[in-house]
Amino acid sequence: MDELSSGSSDYAASTWIAWFLSTKGNEYFCEIDEDYILDRFNLTGLNSEVHHYLYALDLITDALDENISDSNRDQIETQARILYGLIHARYVVTTRGLAKMLDKFKRADFGRCPRVLCYQQPLLPVGLSDIPFQSPVRLYCPRCEDLYRPKSSRHCAIDGAFFGSSLPHMLLMVYPHMIPTKTTVIPPPVPRTQRQYGGVSADALHQRALALERKSGHALSGEETDCMGVASDHSTEPTVPPNVRIERVVPRIFGFPIHETSRLMAWQERKHEQQMTKIAEFHRRKLDTV
Template identity: 45%
Template sequence: MHAVPILELMTHAYTPPSGMEYQSETDSDFTSYWRDWFIGTRGNEYFCEIDEEYLTDRFNLTGLQQEVQYYQYALDLVTDIFDFDCDEETREQIEKSARHLYGLVHARYIITTRGLAKMLEKYKKSDFGRCPRVLCRSHPLLPIGLTDVPALKAVKLFCAKCEDVYSPKSSRHSAIDGAYFGASFPHILFQVYPQLIPAKSNERHVPRCFGFKMHATAALARWQDAERDAQRKRLLEAGVEVIEEKDEEEDSEEEESEDELQVPGEQRQYCETPGGGRE
């Protein structure tokens, strides 16, 4: 493998992998650099462009060699110094590794000063979407990973107003690995830019039936009944005998019903028989 001269890079456009749509941010349908192609690809709108200086600093890539197959070839591709002089299958593997490598580096880059500034600009433009909760009034969202471990959870969207997470609307974004953004990114952003922290919304939806507020105690009672039934089911499945305890009100009602069955004040009359017995 040899490095491609810069003149050749400027005159030969990068060809995206087969089966992937390409959308250029410029008037041209082609781009000379892999990162430009990657950022311009539909579905990658959540990513920002990583500075070349950051990518070429080996300290920033510590520990990634064990995480990425064809690591060196993938890095050469991302930094535009790799010439595809290999078979189609190997080429596809290297391209896949390059995308994975870029995502892992991206998670580190966006918590740097430069990376936070780039993501802040996208946040201000609502590039990540807006909160679907009505009472948040279309507050902009930020991408977040539920875990920092790759290939476990897809990316989610965090709303700083209601402090909840949501799934992306587009299926293209739902397939992005959450580890490419990390679980700490939104919180670090608001630590660096505290003036962006929105006031917490105290508004809550009040359930009503024909204009009347639903009684909170009734909802609590329904929840308790459901939890009790679920616990009883778990115990039965585990082979534990469940003894039903009756409420005091039920016991008193049963005692009253038993008393009603007895005839009060009625005494039996006995008569002696010749044998000394009673009838």
């Protein structure tokens, strides 16, 4: 309640939803239309999942009695946050909700993929479960189709059920032009003459490497040399043990997983098994050499 007390003037002057969205840590949420909240059909079943449901709903719609004690108001405030999150999960898969989430997606409000070959691809929030209090929110990259944890500790505490397991796939189905291309386009490399290593140009260092090769009397067959004349191995060793299953997203539409025989699921499973086989083979060879 520290944030509530510190911003009491804003809270009194504005609506509860506006205050909630302006609170630090709630940047992932979009504003739910009041008409959607007031339509009780959209809230079917939520009364059994939220304590003090009617009071929490009144607080969200700014209809709560001002004479409620502070202790009760704290409890209602907590339940109002949960109720708003559960309504939010339903709202974001509507036409209006998808449009608002698309705007946030274009602005990269949810962050960008940390992988180099994804080229700063914006991320989308997704829940691993539609049941509250099961798992926190994860960020889905449409390009590499992997999941990531939010960078901020505030965002890591958000329940994944407040976004649902269908949001990324519904958004990309409704707006197919937002699906990133899978073709890898490598950006042009920086010319070697423009690189600097400790104040010495890359060309000068490369000449030193060639001189060292000639002096040693042999060339590095089939391998590239780095700027110091040392063989550079660009292959990255897998570090994940073969018995560890990587957390991955299962495409869902309205909470139902896509049929396993679909082309997308078959491609994902095939690539996943190939990668796990490579990792297991690497660890087997590593143990044999010990």
